[in-house]
Amino acid sequence: MAIQKKLKMGMVGGGPGAFIGAIHRSAALMDGLIELTAGAFSSNPDKSKQAGEELMIDPSRVYSSYDEMIQKELLLPEGERIDIISIVTPNNVHFDPTKKALENGFHVVLDKPMTLTYDEAKELYKIIKKSDKLFCLTHTYTGYPMIKQMKQMIANGEIGTVKKVYVEYPQGWLYKLLEHENNKQAEWRTDPARNGKAGCFGDIGTHAFNLAEYVTGMQVAKICADLDIKVEGRPIDDDGAVLMRFENNASGILTASQVDTGCENNLKIRVYGDKGGLEWQQEDNNSLVVRWPNKAAETYRAGTGYLGSMANENTRTPAGHPEGYIEAFANIYRNFARCIYALRKGEEPKAEWRDFPGAEDGIRGMAFIELVLASSASDQKWTPFIVEK
Amino acid sequence: MAIQKKLKMGMVGGGPGAFIGAIHRSAALMDGLIELTAGAFSSNPDKSKQAGEELMIDPSRVYSSYDEMIQKELLLPEGERIDIISIVTPNNVHFDPTKKALENGFHVVLDKPMTLTYDEAKELYKIIKKSDKLFCLTHTYTGYPMIKQMKQMIANGEIGTVKKVYVEYPQGWLYKLLEHENNKQAEWRTDPARNGKAGCFGDIGTHAFNLAEYVTGMQVAKICADLDIKVEGRPIDDDGAVLMRFENNASGILTASQVDTGCENNLKIRVYGDKGGLEWQQEDNNSLVVRWPNKAAETYRAGTGYLGSMANENTRTPAGHPEGYIEAFANIYRNFARCIYALRKGEEPKAEWRDFPGAEDGIRGMAFIELVLASSASDQKWTPFIVEK
Amino acid sequence: MAIQKKLKMGMVGGGPGAFIGAIHRSAALMDGLIELTAGAFSSNPDKSKQAGEELMIDPSRVYSSYDEMIQKELLLPEGERIDIISIVTPNNVHFDPTKKALENGFHVVLDKPMTLTYDEAKELYKIIKKSDKLFCLTHTYTGYPMIKQMKQMIANGEIGTVKKVYVEYPQGWLYKLLEHENNKQAEWRTDPARNGKAGCFGDIGTHAFNLAEYVTGMQVAKICADLDIKVEGRPIDDDGAVLMRFENNASGILTASQVDTGCENNLKIRVYGDKGGLEWQQEDNNSLVVRWPNKAAETYRAGTGYLGSMANENTRTPAGHPEGYIEAFANIYRNFARCIYALRKGEEPKAEWRDFPGAEDGIRGMAFIELVLASSASDQKWTPFIVEK
C-alpha cells in the first residue's frame, strides 16, 4: 500500500494584520492531517512574500495572487501539488477564487459568508453542485462538540417536537466608530463594498441563523426583521432582531448586535421541545444544559463517555480539559480532511465526518442576508423565507 | 409623643391552595412594620374561616367577603381598624375590591396585573389618581436591590445613551395541558374569564415589560408582537416575542414563554448604552454585571458599600448572604409602609421609598396586554404604543 | 377548641448598631408564627428603650436587662407572657441569659457559638439537657433547603460511603485592622473577652465545622490544625485550615479565613462518596450539584417537585424564585416554632421539624474551638477530637 501523505493546503489571504487566517492555519494544522504548503497571502506581492517567510513556506510556493497560485500549482505533479485551497479573504474576494479553485480541481475551504452578493451565491451554488471537489464553508460554531451533541439529541427526538428557538450573538466591539480609528477589521466589516450590504447581519447574524437551522435540523419559513444602525455615521446595520417561524411553526428569536457594549462573543442558543430543553453558549462551550419538566437539569460535558457519536468524533481531550474555538474550527477542517482521505481510498466517509457546512449553508446564509434586509425595510410583518438557487 | 403602632393589614384572597397570598404575607411581615390583622381569604366563608384560623387571626376579623371586611372594619375606631388592604385574588377580582378599598379610605396593595380588562384599568386609574390613599401594584422584580442599582446607574448616565434592551421571562411549567390535570394555578391562569385575554403575556409578559420600562426609565413607543399557543387545546397565548422601539429609538426585544420546557423563572434583563452595559438575572439576583468597552467587567454585589442609595435602602444582609424573591417583595411592602408612616407623621418620604410600582405601571401594563394582542393579530409590522387613560 | 395564638418572643440584645438582631427578627416574623412582644435590647436602658420604640414594642414590655425581662414576664399570665427568649448578644452574654431563661421556663433561641468558654458550654449543656424547654442554636446554614436535601441524600446512601469532605468559609472583611477603625462588628469579634479565645474559628470556623458534621451525619474523630494571625496587631486568629478524619476514616479539609481579601461569605461544602458527589455553596444556595461517575451531573433546585421531605418542609417559593439567608434563618425559627406548637397540642412534631441545631451542636462547636487551638499549638500532627460533656 502506498504511504499516505498529509494533505497539502494553499491559502488565499491571511497575510499581515489578518485575524481569521491564523485561526484557519492553527485549525488546519492541529490534527496533523493537513500541512500548509503554499499561499497567496495578500494581493500585495511584498506582503504575500513576507507572510510566506514568516510562515516558513517554501518561497517557490508563495504567490502574488490566487490566479498565479492556481496556475503554477497545476504545473506540479499530483502528490506535490496542493490538494486544498483555503480562502480567508474579505467577502468581496470569495466568489472568484472559489470558482477558479473548484473548476481547476482543488478542494475548497471558504470563510463565511459564501459571497459578497446573493447573485454570486446563486452562481457559486451551481458551480459547487456541479464540481466533484469538496466544498466547506467555515461556520465555525457548528464544529463545537456540544453543538453536535445538541443536534444529535434533537434529531433523536430526545426533547420532542421543537417549539421554540432562541439564538443570540451579542458583540460590543463596534460600540463606536472604530472604523474611523484605523482599525482594519472594523474598516472592511463596515464597508459594503468588501463586506456586502449587511453589516452585523452579514458578519455574525449569518452565524446565528446557520446555527439555529443546523442544530434543529429545521428550516426557517418566514421572518420579521428589525435591523438598525445604532452608531451614527455607519453605513450598514450594526444591530438587529428577527422573529422567525420554522416549517413546523416553531417560533424563533434571533438577535445579533455589534453595539452591545462590553460584550465579547457569547453566541448562545437555546431550543425547547415538548419533552425537554437544550441550552448552549460559547463562553461555556464544553457544557450542554439539558432541561426536563419534572426532574433535575443535567449538564452534559464534552469528553465524557455518555455522549453521542457526533460529539465523540469531534473531541480530543478528556472531560474537564477544555477545548475551545480553535478546536471547533479544527473539527471542521478535520472532518473535511477525513472525507478527502476517504475519497482517496475510495471509501465512504462516516456520516459524522460528512457533517461540515457547505453549499446549502452558504446559499441559505446569503438568502438570509437578502431577506432580513428586505423584511427590515418592509411594513409587512412577515416575509417568506424562500431561497432561490 | 404618641407611640407609633404597626400598620394593620387586611387581606383579600390568599386562602387555602393559593400561592401568592403566602408570599405577600411573608413580605409584609418580615420587616416588623405591618401586621396581618384581618382577612377575607376566600369567597367561600368556610375556607376564609379556615385560613383565618391557620393564620391565627382574631376570628372577629375574619370575613366572608371583602365587602363585609370593608364595612365592618369601618366600624372600628381608627388605630384598631386596618390601614391597608392587600388584594391577592385572581385578576377578575382586582378591580372591585381595589375601587371599594380606596373609596372607603384604605391604602391598597394589589397583585399585578392591575385588572382583568383594559377598560377596568382605565377606570381604576382615574379612581387611584383621585384618591388620597396610596396604591401599590406588586411588580415584584422592581424590588430587587440590584434592579434598583441598575435603574439608578442608567438614570445617572453611567452607561451613556441606552441603545438596546433585552428582557426575557422563560418559564416551562405549562409545557403540557396542566390545566386539565387538576392544577389550580394552571386552571385560572389559562382561563380568560379569570386571567384576562392574554395568558403568558398577562401573567409574565407584563412583568418583563414593566421591568424594561422601570430599569431604563424610558417608555416603549411601538411594538411588533408574535404571540402563539404552543400547546394545543389551550385557549390563550403561552408564548411570544415582541420587538420594541423606545421613545429614543432604542431597540428592545421582549420574550416570555410558559412552554420553554424545564425553565423555572430566570427573568433576565440586559441594557446596553454607548458607554457600557448592565446585565441582571433573577437566578443570580444579588449580582449585577457591569460591562465596559475597554476594561474588565465588574460584578456589583448587593449589600456592599459601593452601591447607590436605591440599592442601599433595599437590602438587609451584608454582601454574600443572599437575599431573594421574598425580600424583593418585602422591599415593595417596606417602601409602601415607610411612605404611610411618613404620611402619618406629615413628613415627605424619601425618593427611594416612593419608588414602588403604582397606577402608571398598572395602566401601562394593561395597555401592553391590549396592544401586544392587537399587534400579534396584525399584518402590519409596527403598532404604536399609545396608552389611553 | 381554643383559638391558637402566635408565639410571643422577647429578645436579648439586637439594639442599635447590631447586625444579627435584625436578621433574627425578620426570620422569626416572616412566617407569621411568632411575634416580637418584648425585649431587653441593650444593656444600656436608653438604647433598649430606643430600640423598643423603633420596633414599636409596647413600652411596658421593653426592659433594661434580661434579668428584668425574665422577672417581669413571669408576673404576666400565661398566654400574655412571652414563650420564647431569643438571645443575640456577643458571646460573653450567652451563658447567663440562656441559663436563666431555661430555668425560668422559657424556650430559648441562642445565636452561635453557644458560650464564651468551653467550661460554660459544658455547664450549659447539662442545663439544657435537664430542662423541658426547647433550646435552639442558630447555626443558620443548616436551614438552607438544599443543605437539608444534601443531608437527606447522604443519609439515604445516595452517594454511597462518604470518603471526602471539603468545607470552606472564606471572608475578606478583616483584611486590615478594621477593629482600630471604629467598626463595632470588628471590635467585638476580635476581642477575646467578648468573642472567646478563637477569632475566625470561633466566628465562622464553627459554622463550617457544624455544617460538615450536619450534612454528613458523621462525627470528626481527629484533627490537625494550622491557625494563624495574618494581620499584625490582631490578638486572635483570623485564618486557618484543619485537616480532619471522621469516625469512618473519611478525610476532611476545613478552611476558614477573614483575610481572603475581597471574599464575601461564600461558604461552600462538597462531599464525595464512592457512588457520587454533592456540592453546595451559599452564593448559589438554591442549587445542589449532584455528580455521578458515568453520567451527567445534575443540578437539583429548591422548590421543585423531586426533592425529599426535608427540603420540602423548608421552602416557601416555587423553583426559580430564589430564597436566601433570611429564609434559611427563618427555617430554623419556623421548625422551632412548629415544635413548640406541637408540644402545646401534645402532638409529636415531624422529624423534619425537629431538625434544628441545639445542645449537641453547641457543645461540639465549643469543643472544636478548644481543640483546634490546641492542635494548632501542638507539634504533633493529630489531636483526637474528644468532647467532654
Next chain:
Amino acid sequence: MAIQKKLKMGMVGGGPGAFIGAIHRSAALMDGLIELTAGAFSSNPDKSKQAGEELMIDPSRVYSSYDEMIQKELLLPEGERIDIISIVTPNNVHFDPTKKALENGFHVVLDKPMTLTYDEAKELYKIIKKSDKLFCLTHTYTGYPMIKQMKQMIANGEIGTVKKVYVEYPQGWLYKLLEHENNKQAEWRTDPARNGKAGCFGDIGTHAFNLAEYVTGMQVAKICADLDIKVEGRPIDDDGAVLMRFENNASGILTASQVDTGCENNLKIRVYGDKGGLEWQQEDNNSLVVRWPNKAAETYRAGTGYLGSMANENTRTPAGHPEGYIEAFANIYRNFARCIYALRKGEEPKAEWRDFPGAEDGIRGMAFIELVLASSASDQKWTPFIVEK
C-alpha cells in the same frame, strides 16, 4: 538571509492507546513552528510503525526505540535532523531518553513529572544544567494565559503581600478499582513501578504544587501532609491534602484527589494578598476573577486589550472565543520553539518566551513527591521543604 525552516521534532512514546502523546502533537503543530518528523512511538516496533503510518511520518524516520532514533538522526545532516525530542512515555521512561537526548545535542520536551525517582531527578537536574540544549517540562497549566496574567499581577504587587494560597485538583475517575478493569491509563498510573511511589500526588498533586509556586513566585518552606488510599486494594495514594507555609509565612492549602466521584479536572487556584485576591479555575480558564476590598470584583478575560505582556504573548483568539487546554499546552511548545529560534538567530529571547517550566520545576516537583510522602507518614506536624540538588 537563509530561509528559516520549521523545527523538526521526534517523539518518544505516544503510540496507540496513549492519551498525552496526541495532545503533545496538537500542541506542537498548532502554531506552525514545529513539525513532527520522526518518532519512536512505542517500545513495540510494530506498534511504533503503525503509529508512524497513522501519523503519516516518513517510514525511514520511524524507529523501534529512542536509542535507535538518537543514533540514526545523528547521522542525518543538520537541517534535516530533528531538533527537538519530545518524551511522552510513562514516568519510568523519562530519565534515560532525556539524558541521552540532551547529551546527544537535542532539545527536550518532557512530560511531567520529571522522573520516576527523586534520585533520578537529582542526576537529571545536573545533566540539564550542564547541557547547552533547552529543556522543557510540560506543566501544562502554567501555559494558560490567565495563569500568566495572575503571575504577572502578583509579581507587580497588585494584590500586595501574599497571605494565602488555595490550590486544589479534584478528579473522580479512580473512584473505583478501574485498574482492574483493563483501563490502560489507570493501570500505569496506579503502578509504582511505572508511575513512581506517589499515585495521585505524583500525577496531579505535582501539578497543583507547581502551579502554586509558579503563580505566586514564592517557594514552599514546610508542609504537613495527610495522604490516603480511599479505594481498597490500590497500592498508592489516591487522595490527600497538604498544609503549607511559604517562605514569607503565607499559608497554603493544597488538595488533590482522584476519588472525588464525578469530578473532572477543575484545577483551581486562589491567591489572596493584603490588597486583593485572584481566582482562577480550569473550567473557566479564560477568566480571572480579581477581588478588591472595597470595590466590585472584576473579571479579566483572555484576549482583551487590558492584560499584561505575559498573557498577551500567550493568546491566539480575540476575547470571547475560548482557548483551552491544548492552547495552554501549545503556549509551552510555542515559547520553547521561540527560544530555539532566537538561539538560532543569536538573539536573546523575550522574557515572556523564556517562561516555560524546566529543570527547577522538575526537581522541586520530585522533592514534593518525596516530602509529601515523608510528611504523611510522620507524626510530626511539619516537615521542612528542603530540595536536594
